[in-house]
Amino acid sequence: MKQEEFLKWLRSIELKWQKLWKEHRVFEAEPSDKPKFFITVPYPYTNGPLHIGHGRTYTIGDIIARYMRMKGFNVLYPMAFHITGTPIIAISEKISRGDPIELSRYREYISMYTKGDHETVSNILKSFTNPLNLAVFFAERIAADFEALGYSIDWRRKFHTGEPIYNAFVTWHFLKLNEKELIKRGEHVVTFCLLHQQPEGEDDIEDADINPVDIIEYVSIKFRLKNSDEYLLASTLRPETLFGATNIWINPDATYVTISWRNERLILSREALVKFKYQHPNDNVTVINEIRGYELVGRKAYSPLGTELLILPAEFVDPGNATGIVYSEPSDAPYDYVALMDIKNNPVKLEKYGISIDEVKAIEPIKIIDVPGVNGHHAEIIVKQMGIIDQRDPRLEDATRIVYKEQFYKGRMIVEDPVFKGLSVQEAKERMRNRLYSMNQAIPFYEVSRKAKCRSGGEIIVAKISDQWFIDYSLDWLKNSGKKFVEEKLIVIPDKYKKSILNTIDWLDKRPCARKRGLGTKLPFDKDWIIESLSDSTIYMAFYTIVHHIRNAGLKPEQLKPSLFDYVFLGLGDPVKVSEETGINVDLVEKMRREFLYWYPVDLRHTGVAHLSNHLTFYILNHIAIFGEEHWPRMITLNELVIREGDKMSKSKGNVILLREIAEKYSADVFRLYVASAANLDTVLDWREKDVLSVLDSLKKFIDIASESIKANCRKPMNRLIDKWFFSRFNKLLREASESLDKMEIRDYIQKIFFQFLKLFDKYREATCDEDSYCITRTVLDKLLKALNPVIPHVTEEIWEWMGGEKFLSLQNWPTPDDFLINDELEILFDNLDRIVDDLKNVLAVYKSVKNTAYIIVASPWKREAISLYVKWRDTRKVIEEIRDKYGLKGREQEIVSVVNQFIKEYDENIIKTSTELEYAVYSEAKNYIEKKTSLNIQVVWEEEARSLNIPRANRAYPLKPAFYIE
Ligand SMILES: [Zn+2]
Structure with a gap:
């Protein structure tokens, strides 16, 4: 298949599996008696399409979700959309004003998503003069992009932050903060927009995410x-x-x-x-x-x-x-x-x-x-x-x-x-x-701290507001329990970021939490104010646990009274009274409480490092302020950003790759494989087209191997040394890959189980033949597919189906390595084989004329034994006596001394981890392979035999370093 055809095929199977997952509700998570794993990634802000930088974060979230699902956890991976604040309003205003740059940018975005004609696009664009339309348009498109990338999201729980049911939840959140005396009002210096005559923060100020504006x-x-x-x-x-x-x-x-x-x-x-x-x-x-x-x-x-x-x-x-x-x-x-x-x-x-x-x-x-x-x-x-x-x-x-x-x-x-x-x-x-x-x-x-403009061009100055509402993060009890919790309980990966969170808690002070303008939830104490975007997004993970019940039962926002949330989230009050007060069936109230208790706390929140000093810290502190300790977050993982060909991506440079383009242009699985393998979580991922295409080639190669393996007609038993070596390598890779994944070292995991597997396959094939290599792959294919599923779910589901696998691969159990097949001795000897082939080639290069036969002379067993005894006793004299007497080497004591001295000089502990018999057997079995690699006629002989045949240099044979003689 040509690359283009291959991509087309990939795309078609991706659509096929996405459809099947959806139809069979594979990722809809219900409470059960299984252990649960609740993973969240911050909901995206929907003022336009997302780019591959966002894609990296959501993809890593999905890889972890899929892995934990296969590990036997009942995994909930939900998603919602953030529309709070002024940025969406600012864009909508610019479109209303006919701002040419914004108009052409949004016309382009809409055209990307709709196959419609010019008029359709214009009508949609016109509808954006209502900011809510803009927000909802992109929320729906981003959801489609996520589906196209194969994310295992439970979509029944989606919502956006402008919905009245969410407003009811945030209202409760702020009433709670107020009860705990975190809500304050008073004089406060704020960054303030002269155009909009209101406080504006990092979300509203141009480039403030990269280049912050301080007071x-x-x-x-x-x-x-x-x-x-x-x-x-x-x-x-x-x-x-x-x-x-x-x-x-x-x-x-x-x-x-x-x-x-x-x-x-x-x-x-x-x-x-x-x-x-x-x-x-x-x-x-x-x-x-x-x-x-x-x-x-x-x-x-x-x-x-x-x-x-x-x-x-x-x-x-x-x-x-x-x-x-x-x-x-x-x-x-x-x-x-x-x-x-x-x-x-x-x-x-x-x-x-x-x-x-x-x-x-x-x-x-x-x-x-x-x-x-x-x-x-x-x-x-x-x-x-x-x-x-x-x-x-x-x-x-x-x-x-x-x-x-x-x-x-x-x-x-x-x-x-x-x-x-x-x-x-x-x-x-x-x-x-x-x-x-x-x-x-x-x-x-x-x-x-620097000259700054808001996203609509208004000048930013510092103003003092006398009636500003804020959340007081400076309270001693909050800071102290926050720091204690982060230091002692919270798991942060990579670990170095824990310090940043602790520092943030240290310097955090009062933080304005509402503005006079924007989308979102009205402040319950003062309806002239709207809660801003970094304040309404800190405990919404709790809302995921019940939102589908609210929708299914058709509950009205008015019914979502504080007493309901008090009971569901905090266990306060009496369900019967709650039911009377809200008109919600008491069974449903209880059901919501049970579902919250089942899923909470959040086991893992995964996000980009840009969120460290704001969102993540607010997330932790708000949970501490409101919920019982048993419901505080368990783990946080973070990844760095994405650049392109060594350059930062930015709208002005025009080098942003949008998530929308990915599935069509590269396929979901190639994107996922690249994102997982190209960088560790804590390093910047550089998107390089050349490397992406090479990942695509590797994926194609893997699919070809799998497909040939399924077709192969295999009858021979697989019990040669090389086969045992293959099984050992494979199981070790599988074991190490699982261990890496447990530590969230996603790059290491996929490097091992995918890229190193391909190398293993190549080496095995070179040493044997095509048929053997497909047959042996067939025997491990089941485990291999399962281990690759979190990263390339579509391709592996498809191959699983070719194999006649049951149900969905995504719901199978994570494979356990067969540890008893791991054979370190064999691995050492096969690695050594490569060295021998290289050495032989080097020797050959010295000779001018073509040589025919090479003797590989394997050291006598006594040499290895002498070394073992030396390691045990550290006494050369004793070793000499023992070996001399046992092997009848009287008069050859000097040879024993030489062997021990060589060991002391070169120290190679692999010698004592291997046996002479297996060393001889590996070379003998690999005779054809060595011949193929060197174009020589190979004879493997024992040292004693070679000596009796007067083959020169025979006495130089040493464990793992056979002597060569080329005729
Ligand atoms: Zn402004």
């Missing part, structure tokens, strides 16, 4: 202008450097404003004013006048420490960052140092502002921080080292970071002030900040 607190210090009651607000991240302030920098081209605020007059940039207002939402802020930056240059101001400072011009000051005014501390700040040098060398500029050149030349850095090993001004040293001469040089950022890091960890204050003298920079920073705030000499000013 940074600047200390904005008040410097009173000389002969005035107005204060310049100069911002810093390092208030302890105030001791070394030498002047103030103003951007001469920027516009500043004087404002009246709390009976004070403050000066800050026009850009900063907007943020200032949002950070003091309850205050009156009036603008008194506007001033150009150059108007302030040349004036003087006093620092809170009393020093008089000159105001100088500097281009590096960004009016869009913090208050747009900074003070200069050239000893420790590379920017300040470079700007000071600049201006000292620019008398023309100073003249323009009427500033005395001598006055500026007199400004010198003041050393206030001592760092061991740094002699002189730290900023100056670094700037000179890096060769920076211009204040616009972007490397100044790096220089700043380097100085700051060293000073933060190693620096000590060397100032006169007795409170600060000798303090570490770290302590001094805290103390100065608190002192300035408490004496009303500074105020906090919040800024985003």
